[in-house]
Amino acid sequence: MEESEQPEVAEGFVEPLADFERHLTSARDVSPHTLRAYTGDLRSLAAHLTMLGHDSVATLDLRALRSWLAQQQTLGRSRATMARRSASARAFTAWLARTGRLPTDPGAALASPKAHRPLPAALKQDEVRLLLDAAAEQAHHEDPIGCRDLAVLELLYATGIRVGELCGLDVDDLDDGRRVVRVLGKGRKERSVPYGAPAATAVDRWRAVRGQLARPGSGPALFLGARGGRIDPRTVRTVVHRRIADVPGAPDLGPHGLRHTAATHLLEGGADLRSVQELLGHASLATTQIYTHVTRDRLRSAYEQAHPRA
Structure with missing residues (x-):
């Protein structure tokens, strides 16, 4: 059947x-x-x-x-x-x-077989830098699509939010003064996630030209599609795949890959697991712990490359 x-x-x-x-x-x-x-x-x-x-x-x-x-x-x-x-x-x-x-x-x-959970792929920090620098070049001359794409990439990486959460953002969900975004996650649970100065600059640049895509029915949506409606996840996935393809040697990732990348880099930078869990909106700490495997593997790789008696 x-x-x-x-x-x-x-x-x-x-x-x-x-x-x-x-x-x-x-x-x-x-x-x-x-x-x-x-x-x-x-x-x-x-x-x-x-x-x-x-x-x-x-x-x-x-x-x-x-x-x-x-x-x-x-x-x-x-x-x-x-x-x-x-x-x-x-x-x-x-x-x-x-x-x-x-x-x-x-x-x-009823016993349940445990699902195999492969380690998530993530970009290296220099690959993220190349990705965002390339996207910034595409946003020249205040082109609305280019500015939107840069803001989408910066916000995804800065916050680690899910693609559906990003698409659901409204203009007033961003607190410019505190640099936090209000996100409605799974189970309609709300959380506040901080973002940095580069993401704030990219979002400001997009909002300055958002009116070029806005239509009477656009409503309060922060990110808009080419026809003026709220941006949809497929468009965001296309943007992420296309931009990452421009980075030499980078793995082919979608928006969820940028979420993995943000979590990995937070842990590599010294963030504690509980804080990362809260930022990502994971209901269980066990879900967040998979990222410790990624950082451990990277540490092992760095050790083997750098230590004379590895």
Whole structure:
């Protein structure tokens, strides 16, 4: 069956799946991407249960969950996908038990494979310098697109914010006096992130020419697309990939790569892990700790190159 096809599910699963989707949207306020992933996973689970002869969630048990995951594994799903599908199932069964649709939570005993987390690629400090210097050259003669692109790159690197967070910024989210930006992150959690003088200068330069792209429907969006609407993540990704391609030897990174780069350079500069966690908006310190592996690898590389008895 193709991934895009809608699998057949028994009637007894339709209402619980719809109710859980509403719960994810209203109570947990998950992102559209997470919502699509969870609902797709659970529809796959319901289809598998239907195939096994289950006609409602009332008969859902640990054996059925393991059967579904085993079937997914035979389809060659990646470790990351398997980990997410286990998480989807556990969230669903916990909600079913909490709302009285199941007497106990079978997903609580469901083991989850750990997703392989490769070390994130990051630019070196001199590569960042070349990137931003090249972008500044493209912003000559007060060209609005060039000025916008420079401000986008400077702000992404200065703050380490996510591409969606950057696209959602409004003009008044920047506090010029304190040089901090108010960011609405995952789960609609708000945080304030500082930025430096180069980013402030680039943003000021962009705001001075923003009116050349603004249209009646532009609203308060800080960054605009060529047609005057709020800039979208695809445009930002294109900008980052195109500019980084101009830096000799630099890895091909997108906006998330600049986020990795900002975190890596903060830690290399002596920032503590908790501060970096807060700046990045990570809910768990474990997510931030992956950057310590990057800095450790770089330290090892520098040692081996520089120490006479390495």
